Amino acid sequence: MSTDQSVFPVRIRTARKPQRCDSYPPCPGIEPGERYEDHRLPPGNIDIGNRHWIRHKIHYPRLPENGPDGCTLAAAYREHQRREQAAA
Numbered sequence: 001m002s003t004d005q006s007v008f009p010v011r012i013r014t015a016r017k018p019q020r021c022d023s024y025p026p027c028p029g030i031e032p033g034e035r036y037e038d039h040r041l042p043p044g045n046i047d048i049g050n051r052h053w054i055r056h057k058i059h060y061p062r063l064p065e066n067g068p069d070g071c072t073l074a075a076a077y078r079e080h081q082r083r084e085q086a087a088a
Contacts, residue, residue: 011038012060023058027071034074035060 012035019030030036039056041048048054059070 011040012036013038019057021058021071022056023069023071027059027075030057030059031074031078034077035070037070 015030015032015034015036017032019036021027021030021036036057037060039054039058041050041054041056043051043053045054059074061070
């Protein structure tokens with residue numbers, strides 16, 4: 001059981017296969033090679049009342065101090081790749 005003061009670690013991972021992105025507003029998804037935060041919340045959280053493990057994946061960085069978030073950066077990078085491939 002968790003308490004209000006508990007902190008769960010977040011893993012920063014690099015995708016090996018396409019993943020869903022659970023950000024809001026939704027983005028297209030996490031592509032192989034992109035980095036994402038992997039949040040895992042065990043059952044019995046007092047605030048949520050979950051009975052099962054919850055897993056939440058979002059682009060990294062989630063909330064940067066300055067500049068765009070991870071979903072915006074990933075979309076810009078994919079657009080840049082498309083333009084380079086079209087120009088070649």
